[in-house]
Amino acid sequence: MPEYVVTVAKDLEDLIPVFFRNRQKEVEALRAALTASDFEQLRQLGHRMKGVGNSYGFAQVSTLGKQVEDAAKTADRVAIDACIAEYAEYLANVKVVYE
Amino acid sequence: MSELADPRPVGAGRRAQQPGFRVLVVDDDPDMCAFLAHLLRQEGMTVQTAGDGHATLVQVMSSPPDLILLDVMMPGRNGFEVCRELKSDEATALIPIVLITTLDDQASRVRGIEAGADDFLSKPVNREELIARVNTLRRLHETRRELEGRRLAAEIDRKETIRRAFSRYVAPRLADRIIHSLGDKGELFEGRAQRIDVVALFADLRGFTRLTERVEVGEVVEMLNEYFTVLTEAAYHHDGTIFNMAGDSLLVGFNVPFVQHDAPIRAWRTAQEMVSRFAPTAAVWQRRTGFVTGVGIGICMGEAIIGNIGSPHYMSYTVIGNPVNVAARLMQMAATDEVLICGPLYEHLKDLLPAGGVQARGDVTLRGRSEPIPVYSVKISSAVG
Numbered sequence: 001m002p003e004y005v006v007t008v009a010k011d012l013e014d015l016i017p018v019f020f021r022n023r024q025k026e027v028e029a030l031r032a033a034l035t036a037s038d039f040e041q042l043r044q045l046g047h048r049m050k051g052v053g054n055s056y057g058f059a060q061v062s063t064l065g066k067q068v069e070d071a072a073k074t075a076d077r078v079a080i081d082a083c084i085a086e087y088a089e090y091l092a093n094v095k096v097v098y099e
Numbered sequence: 100m101s102e103l104a105d106p107r108p109v110g111a112g113r114r115a116q117q118p119g120f121r122v123l124v125v126d127d128d129p130d131m132c133a134f135l136a137h138l139l140r141q142e143g144m145t146v147q148t149a150g151d152g153h154a155t156l157v158q159v160m161s162s163p164p165d166l167i168l169l170d171v172m173m174p175g176r177n178g179f180e181v182c183r184e185l186k187s188d189e190a191t192a193l194i195p196i197v198l199i200t201t202l203d204d205q206a207s208r209v210r211g212i213e214a215g216a217d218d219f220l221s222k223p224v225n226r227e228e229l230i231a232r233v234n235t236l237r238r239l240h241e242t243r244r245e246l247e248g249r250r251l252a253a254e255i256d257r258k259e260t261i262r263r264a265f266s267r268y269v270a271p272r273l274a275d276r277i278i279h280s281l282g283d284k285g286e287l288f289e290g291r292a293q294r295i296d297v298v299a300l301f302a303d304l305r306g307f308t309r310l311t312e313r314v315e316v317g318e319v320v321e322m323l324n325e326y327f328t329v330l331t332e333a334a335y336h337h338d339g340t341i342f343n344m345a346g347d348s349l350l351v352g353f354n355v356p357f358v359q360h361d362a363p364i365r366a367w368r369t370a371q372e373m374v375s376r377f378a379p380t381a382a383v384w385q386r387r388t389g390f391v392t393g394v395g396i397g398i399c400m401g402e403a404i405i406g407n408i409g410s411p412h413y414m415s416y417t418v419i420g421n422p423v424n425v426a427a428r429l430m431q432m433a434a435t436d437e438v439l440i441c442g443p444l445y446e447h448l449k450d451l452l453p454a455g456g457v458q459a460r461g462d463v464t465l466r467g468r469s470e471p472i473p474v475y476s477v478k479i480s481s482a483v484g
Contacts, residue, residue, distance in 0.1 A: 015137060019130050047172060051201060052130050054223030062223055
């Protein structure tokens with residue numbers, strides 16, 4: 001499995017554990033919304049990922065969020081499913097370096 | 100709605116500035132709230148957070164912040180609606196609002212401008228940009244607050260100056276009421292003259308003319324000041340309005356400029372107090388000069404004309420009319436420590452006047468008048484121990 005290294009500002013260190021717990025919850029929420037074919041919920045979740053990811057320094061979260069948001073607009077289940085899988089894999093392997 | 104605790108110790112790495120500058124961060128994503136709050140606290144600001152539009156409005160009404168960072172995309176009331184509502188309320192319209200939109204959402208910015216937003220931030224949020232924008236709005240806010248503080252201080256000074264000036268003409272409590280009723284243009288005394296029922300009281304110093312022949316001019320002025328101080332305090336004690344001070348006589352009006360439903364009683368109490376307050380002064384003067392002095396008073400009630408009378412160059416807030424003329428004549432007739440009252444006023448006061456202390460003078464034709472009027476005399480004891 002590839003390892004993703006993300007550099008985060010040192011002063012944000014205290015916030016990161018909560019940030020990751022919420023991202024894990026987000027994966028579950030994405031899966032549930034896809035199962036329910038709730039594309040509006042998927043769009044909103046993708047939009048939220050897009051905004052919060054890069055703010056903390058996790059560009060990949062924002063990238064995946066935009067893909068989910070766009071795919072939700074066209075109800076593209078396959079693309080969303082792939083994004084969720086990639087998101088879960090990313091969260092499982094990302095390594096944070098504080099500077 | 101919550102206040103996020105800053106886990107970092109006070110001091111290290113934190114700038115000790117913007118004391119008291121309060122920012123409300125609104126975002127339905129708790130991670131964005133925490134992130135923005137963290138950055139702002141590092142700048143020494145006090146941060147509160149809200150997770151939706153309703154909580155935001157409640158928070159702003161109960162504790163108005165100095166700045167609001169408002170996310171656009173929220174469940175329920177979105178950021179545009181919240182922004183529009185806050186900007187349309189006079190109480191919150193001046194609170195700067197920074198709308199947080201996504202970078203590629205130009206349409207949101209246009210809607211934000213229409214909703215009254217003061218500035219915009221893009222998600223993902225760049226911390227340098229956030230701090231720069233917030234600090235700019237903070238400086239504007241502080242400048243505006245300072246200017247508002249100066250304006251308020253100047254306004255208070257102006258009103259206090261007017262109050263001090265008025266207090267020399269009307270009772271201090273009346274002066275306060277006048278100041279509070281004044282608009283920025285001072286409408287109260289710009290109005291036309293009007294007819295209203297007044298109680299006019301004229302007071303005059305008895306025996307003073309002879310006394311002045313015995314004392315130096317400078318001393319006369321001092322004595323007059325003593326006398327007028329006593330009478331003025333009595334008039335103000337009962338919220339009378341002093342209209343005229345000439346020679347050694349004083350004209351006081353009641354039920355003007357504000358309604359006093361008990362104006363006859365106020366006038367009577369004032370007369371009593373004028374006599375009793377002046378008695379100790381008269382006693383001192385008598386010991387010093389050998390002359391007896393005292394106060395003679397005439398009081399009458401009826402319809403009079405009140406208003407600014409004069410020319411564009413000199414105006415006087417004046418009361419004229421029958422009750423004033425009658426009160427002046429009664430004052431001239433009154434002996435030392437005697438109060439002469441016209442018939443209509445007596446009807447208002449008869450239950451209040453001392454039993455056996457009132458003498459009906461019958462119908463009297465006053466100088467300059469064709470019809471006689473009923474006059475009553477009340478002698479007030481001014482005995483000084």
